[in-house]
Amino acid sequence: MRYGKQLGIAITYVMMAVLILACGSTGSNQASGSNPAPTPPPASTPTSDSAASGTKETTAAPQGNRIIKHDLGETTIQGTPQRIVVLELGFIDALLDVGLKPLGVADDNKPNLIVEDALKKIEGYTAVGMRAQPSLEKIKVLNPDLIIADTDRHKNVYAELSKIAPTLSLKNLNANYQETLDAAATIGIAVGKKSEMDKVLETHKAKLKALQSKAAGIKKSVLLIGNTDTEMTVRHAEFFSSQLLSTIGFNYLLNNNSKFGTVDRNVKMTIEQLLELDPDIVILMSGDIDKKDKDGNRPVHKDPLWQELKAVKTKQMFDVDRYAWSLRRSVQGANVMLDQTEKEILKLK
Template sequence: MRTPPRAARALTALFAAAALAVTAAGCGSAAEEAGGGAPRKAPGGKEAASGPLTVTHLKGTTTLEEPATRVVALEWTYAEDLLALGVSPAGVADIKGYDQWVTGGPRLAPSVKDVGTRQAPSLETVKALKPDLIITSKVRSEANYDQLDDIAPTLMFDPYSAEGEYQEMRSTLEKIGTAVGRQEAAGAALKELDGKIAAARKRLADAQRDGAEVTVARGYTTDGAAVVEVLTDSTIPGGLLPQLGLRNAWAGKADAYGMSKVDIEGLKPVEKSSLLYVAAKDDDVFATALPKNALWRNLDFAKGGRVHALDPGTWFFGGPFSTALVADEIADALTS
């Protein structure tokens, strides 16, 4: 497991304290030790909601006889959401990948079972965990939803919603909060996120960066070539920028994930902005491959020193912890 970066460690401490407050009353229960979810306690020691409840999702509505306690998350976003609600999942897809890329917030407990890849989780492993709820995404599980729903009631969401990934993240957290009987915890997590965003906006305003134009991107190497994807307004960073008092310089067409794949020449329209990017430490195309190209070196943000690397552990597609980290990293980059 990699050590979270500086910004992530700071956020981890703050959010972990909130998560511990939610779970402290029932810490050490047999179910929790087995990775079976946190006991049914709401913040302040109150009992969480009990009895039948209904959750709306992409497949319609799912009714649970009582709040779920053994939950399997087949998408990293929903594993993070469960942690934000103070619930330890019974199983998560690709835990190693989660530990590497999703560095905001508390870590998954050692008892959480890895159920395979996000693209093709092991249905046998999921079934063996005897979950009372499975949470998945449209992009991963459209084809095998019925098989999952046969194992346990399954909620399907779309973290890459074209209507806006930021608002989707917030509403999905609330729905998962309902499913596990932790509506109050969902509200508290979103309130904490809003406070982090407000603090980041104040830092930017104090540094006279209010209204600055920003381009947010990620980069990596595929088949020996550098790939650059720019994030549109429909993504979580795109939704965050106006709340931070910033403007998204990019107006390109979004793909199914809310990004635009571009070549160096395609960045010409946003060269007057500041470019903020995420890339793996061992595959930082913005620091290695791209500067070898004269077209890149002649872009105004490259010549003007306005290309800023965000921490490699800044995950653009997560829940409230990751979103708070994105806001913090953007503020760090533009004020340092």
Template sequence: MKRYVALLSMIAFVLFLAACGSSNDNTSNDSGDDSSEESEESRKIEHEMGETEITGTPENIVALEFSFVDNLASLGITPAGIADDEDSERIIEPIREKIGDYTSVGTRKQPSLEVISSLQPDLIIADYQRHQDIYDQLSEIAPTIILPSLAADYQGIVDSFETVAKAVGKEEEGQEVLEEHKSKMEELRSQVPEDESRTVLPAVVADSGYFAHNFESYTGSLLESIGLENAIQSGDARYNKINLEQIVEIDPDVMFHMVAGDQTVVDEWKENDLYQQVSAVQEEQVYEVDRNMWSRFRGLISSEQILEDAINHLYE
């Protein structure tokens, strides 16, 4: 009888241990599976060069255009590497305040593949016009997405932001940021009088020429989005090098000059009677603006800054 009781006790104890072990195993597996599923989640991102699979949440991101730096800053992310043209001063102040230290990976035209590789990135964001030819090389370093930036209009920049938000695993947060941006844009649009009829001409002015941005350019389409009509409503190219005679013919009411260098062609034109015939010149509606802000950076943050700048010049 004693043996029988002892045997039953041993069996009960073994079953108790087995149940505990099974419970622990299940708890461990459940926790591990959730964590693994979250960290190893894969998604396919469609972009200009096809489709790229990204696993998990990228932490070391390299941005090869300023618009993508703007995108990441809007999402609270500091890129590990930026193609900043080897000049940190090109990072505009509102974005410089949002991002911390980063490594320069060279120029936007010719980023250093060696430096990019040394950062061990888990995501590279590149521009279609500048970087399509090195897409394969970039993809060998890390998952790479190619998006329009240099040749994009304002809506194209917004679309690229949504793709970047999805690529970095912040799609929901990206939608919240975008809604805030849209509200800000409505507020800015409300500051432009409904009867505003003046035409505006944004242009990069340098010693090498006058480079006008038409209605389909980033800056041109951005200004048009709040009711400021671009002076150039035609043309195959979004960025056009034009001469003084063409400016007189276009005859813009307002000119925003993104100045490049100490001396520009406009300095020469100021002594020319033809230049004095332009409506913007006659009405003293020629404004010098920050080229980094108005031309090089293209994103949600910079778009808002450009429009605030334009409105301040025109109405305040």
């Protein structure tokens, strides 16, 4: 009896101990739930470029691959080209227009072929030989990530150039005015600078429109003449400078001229033929190769037939820089022509 009473008391103590332990455990859990550990501060918010790329870099992610259509096919360009080689002079301006500089230039080993303002901006470039026959070895050493070639000059070496780097083939040597603008637009897309090039083209077109408005109603005929030493070379109607003059509003006398309609760039002409056309305005493009006396006159100026030209009699003969008006086939080259035409040839203020 006494033993049973003692056993009951012992069992009671055990149950009370278990209950106390259980309550203590529950209390500990509740305390943990009511006072959670502090949440670590969030990492710094990435820039929009970083968020898009999924990296912590704050610089813009490289642009994706682009397939560029050009005269000799399609070329895939990865990222944004920086090491660019150009094989015609007009392509220099296209790069400068969007804030880039060519690493290599085919300049015929004559830097003076490049107009002075552009030459200063690309100081330090590497010459890669002749425009007609650039040095593949020199180009390869530069390890370019883009080559811009001329369709007419370089179509036979396009495959070899493409083995060195992605290569675009565009018209420049024989490009007309519109083809020059189109090439600039293509280059802008190729180097990932479309918006920048669009602004350059829009500014040029506004400049052209303003001059067209001022020149409205002036239907003067004009011809562009290059060399005169042995025979005269007159630029054809589809040449870059000639077409721009027509676009301004001049009557370029070789437009729709069946006699000279099949010539691509230069028309060989005698003084007799020039006198037969007898333009209102003659624009002489001069360079280092032209023979001139100390007063700047060419031998042809002494020819009696030359003196019979209407443009000579009315003092509408103008001398311009051949490098600017012929070799600089670019948007900036066109802008120079517009400025000089307005200030000197049309005498519009």
